[in-house]
Amino acid sequence: MVSLGILSWHAHKTLTRTLRSYAALLPYVDERVIWFNEISDEDRALAAQFGFEARGTSENLGILGGTHALLKSLSGDIVVSCQNDNPVCVAPDVLAACLADAFSALRNGRVEWVRLRNRFEPGFSDKMKFNRYWGPGLGRLMRRWLRPRKAAQLKGRAVDAYENPAARFPDVFRRDGSLFLSTSAFIDYTDQPFAASRDFILKVFDWIDAHKAGSATLNGRYVPEIVLNRGAWWRKQAFPVAVSEGVFAHARYDDSFRSNNAAFNPERLS
Numbered sequence: 579m580v581s582l583g584i585l586s587w588h589a590h591k592t593l594t595r596t597l598r599s600y601a602a603l604l605p606y607v608d609e610r611v612i613w614f615n616e617i618s619d620e621d622r623a624l625a626a627q628f629g630f631e632a633r634g635t636s637e638n639l640g641i642l643g644g645t646h647a648l649l650k651s652l653s654g655d656i657v658v659s660c661q662n663d664n665p666v667c668v669a670p671d672v673l674a675a676c677l678a679d680a681f682s683a684l685r686n687g688r689v690e691w692v693r694l695r696n697r698f699e700p701g702f703s704d705k706m707k708f709n710r711y712w713g714p715g716l717g718r719l720m721r722r723w724l725r726p727r728k729a730a731q732l733k734g735r736a737v738d739a740y741e742n743p744a745a746r747f748p749d750v751f752r753r754d755g756s757l758f759l760s761t762s763a764f765i766d767y768t769d770q771p772f773a774a775s776r777d778f779i780l781k782v783f784d785w786i787d788a789h790k791a792g793s794a795t796l797n798g799r800y801v802p803e804i805v806l807n808r809g810a811w812w813r814k815q816a817f818p819v820a821v822s823e824g825v826f827a828h829a830r831y832d833d834s835f836r837s838n839n840a841a842f843n844p845e846r847l848s
């Protein structure tokens with residue numbers, strides 16, 4: 579069973595556009611849930627309009643609390659986790675192929691977690707970070723020589739820089755259909771869309787929740803990727819993970835907490 583969960587807080591314009599893009603996605607999932615922080619009757623009506631079940635709390639749990647609550651509420655052995663600003667950005671045939679590869683890899687145990695954000699869609703790209711160490715030039719070569727451990731970790735970001743990162747770093751990636759198989763030693767966790775074994779991701783979120791104290795926050799709230807990627811635990815576990823060619827973008831039309839976004843809302847906390 580596959581569960582699709584979406585985390586949302588206000589931003590009905592953005593959520594509506596996202597849900598309109600999911601027509602080709604919905605036949606591949608068995609459960610559809612939107613978790614609303616500060617849930618309202620308007621939230622429930624919008625979810626019902628698109629065939630989703632509305633769940634949530636009266637308080638704003640932020641990204642960490644909201645995502646954890648969402649994942650715990652889902653029933654599928656495979657979960658697809660999105661946020662309200664993650665529309666599908668590929669054609670239906672590409673979507674079908676990418677989801678089939680991701681779900682197959684999860685079901686047969688080749689991986690536990692699959693990144694589903696489109697690799698080359700603008701926004702949240704790690705290409706610049708990768709090129710600081712692995713781009714051409716003597717300066718990059720010196721940086722790799724001076725910080726070999728950091729350079730090795732950044733090999734995982736080649737998925738945002740090369741069409742075929744497995745050809746550049748065969749020690750890090752193996753191509754498998756629309757997936758690049760690797761491990762969490764090289765691939766950072768991201769709050770952007772992913773598919774995962776439910777049991778696995780709940781164990782990860784239990785660890786995040788238990789170790790969040792002392793982590794940096796975003797607008798005063800804990801964020802899973804900041805807590806998880808700041809330390810060595812995720813990398814040291816070397817979990818089997820994959821990066822898909824990707825099917826989701828990032829597009830926000832209202833109520834952003836980012837000050838450089840045209841829809842910035844200074845009262846938005848997460």
